[in-house]
Amino acid sequence: MRGPAWPVGALLLGYPVWWALGFGGLAVVVLAVPMAVILWRRRPVRVPRGFGLWLLLLAGYGLSALMLSESPPGTYGELGAGRIVGYAMRLALYVSLLILVLYLGNLTDQELPQLTLVRMLGVLFVATVAGGLLGVLAPGFSFTSPVELLLPDWIGGNPFVQNLVHPTAAQTQKVLGYASPRPEAPFEWANAWGSNVSVLLVWFVVGWWVHGGRARRAAAVALAALAAVPVVYSLNRGLWIGLGLSALYVVLRVGGRARLALCGAAVAGALVFALSPLAALVGQRLDNPHSNDIRAFTVTATIRAAAHSPVIGYGNTRNALGNHRTITTGKTAWCSGCGHPPLGSDGQLWLLVITQGFTGAALYVAFFVGAIRRHWSDRSPVGLAGVLVMALVLLYMLVYDGLVTPLILYLISFALLWRNSS
Template sequence: MRGPAWPVAALLLGYPLWWALGFGGLSVVVLAVPMAVILWRRRPVRVPRGFGLWVLLIACYLLSGLMLGEMPPGTYGELAAGRLIGYAMRLALYVSALILLLYVGNLTERELPQLRLVRMLGVLFLTAVAGGLLGVLAPGFSFTSPLELVLPDWIAAHPFVQNLVHPTAGQTQKVLGHALPRPEAPFEWANAWGGNLSVLLIWFVVGWWVYGSRRRRVLAVAAVAVAAVPIVYSLNRGLWIALGLAGVYLVLRVGGRTRTALCAGAAAAALAFALSPLAPLVAQRLDSPHSNDIRAFTVAATVEATRHSPLIGYGNTRRALGSHRSVTTGKTAWCPGCGHPPLGSDGQLWLLLISQGVTGAVLYAAFFAGAIRRHWGDRSPIGLAGVLVMCLVLFYMLIYDGLVTPLSLYAISFALLWRNSP
């Protein structure tokens, strides 16, 4: 694509290539550089309402860096390169998301029409569906990316970095008591795939159904039907709940024939799903809430740690002493169930609390909640979709990490709402 919209097209349409190169979610950091240069040359730059909240969020994160060497009670570990790398990467993602938001918001309708941007997100949805199918059919597929090859071993081997730079199709986990694949391609982990797919699905429906020709609508129905397979095999309860909430939101916010058609379509889809071989898998997952104990432990430990630095947090995640099953930490031959994720890994809210304290959590939530309040009256398809995404952002705070690829999609969705304002 020519013109100033090329970085946005490179991010969304070129994402499979970024993923194969090992950049994936970090592609926004790379593309934020030319975006910032172009914005500087286009001065003055318009900013949306709520802009100051995100600036304060970044300032708060910078301040929290003073606590990187501190350890709250009940945690262990020393200040090392891994903690500094994680802090720097998260800071880069927060800054890049702001640049992306400003860049998209400052492009004119002629330079990047709203519908074209929405349909770019729709193409990424199709990419995510293809990646999901790959994760279901070949969950062990992975390869060493070019970026991974050039990184020093001590950086590339860090678990957080490894998730970002090493492309994988899926994770095989014993969620139901036996090994089953959970798709994650082309994103960084399975939960990111679920959250991203729900956001992209919203924009796909707008671009390919609401504003689509008859041919596009037929393709849209087929694509959503195919997407049901990796959605179910993801075993992602958060994704399933979010899709249900999205349906309720639309029924409440639309009226007349649209509401009737939506209810009829939802009923038909539910019946078709109930009669399909996918339904028993959902029932098994709902009967196997094995991850609840893990989440309860890490959330409680995160809240307890935050009490000792409630305003600015600790700059990054920490490891807790023990786990939900044992006072020891780490997997051993006699205790394969021991060990747990870092504190703050069970949702953006908990990550913000441990890394930036209550201040960071309030600023983040206020930024997206403000967008809901300001644009609630916009009942255009883009307005309804954008507000729905902002609602899902707040819901996902409780269960999903909102950094890396999700944050880029949130920023673009925010920009779409901003551009849609009169």
């Protein structure tokens, strides 16, 4: 793309290349540098209503660094470089997202038309479906990225960093009692794929169906149907709930013939799905809620730990002593299932609770609730879609970590709402 919109195009249209290079969502940190330079030259900079909450969230994360060397009772975690690297990466991402929103909101409609931005998100949806199919058909596909080769071991060996810089097609887990590949390409993990595909589908529908001609609409139907395969194979219950609530939201908020057409399409789609082999896989997943106990243990331990620093949190994640099955911490030769995810890894809300205390979690919720309240009356396609994404953020924060790529898409959706109101 030409003109000042080129960093946005580089991020969204070029995202598969960033993923292959090993940057993935960290591309926003790289591109935030030219965005900040251009913004500085275009002063004064406009700021959206409610953005003070995000600034307070960012300031709170800065204060939480004071607690990096501490650990609440009943927890442990790596000290030194590993903990600092994780904190620094999250801080860089939060700052970059702030710059991204301001940059999008200060571009004119001539420099970056709304429909162009929406359709760029639609192109990323196509790449996401392709990555999901790769995860289904070739789950073992992975490679060492250029960034991974260049990183020193003390950084590249950090589990959080490793997930970001090592491209893989799928994440294999024993969800159904046997090894099940869950698509994650071109994102950092399977849950990120689930969150992102649902958000991108919203914008794909706006750009390719609502504002599309006959050929684009036909392609949209085919791609949406194709997406059903990796969506089911993702075994992602949060994604399935999000899609169901999205369909209900659209049916309730649109009227007239559009509502009748949507209801008819939903019934037809449900019938086709029920007769397909995919329905049996969904039934298996619902019969194997293996992660419920793990999540319950981790969330409870997160809240208990955060209560010892409720205002500013601990700056980074910690691990609980023991897990939902045993007091033994981590995997051993005699207990391969004793490992557990770090505190705060079961949802962005819980990550904020442990890293920034209950104050940070409240600011995050208030930011997105405020966006819904301000833009609820906007019944344009972008307005309806943006409010839906803000609602999905509030749902997914309970089960999905927002870092890295999900938060990028959440904040781009917020910027679309802001641009629409201007």
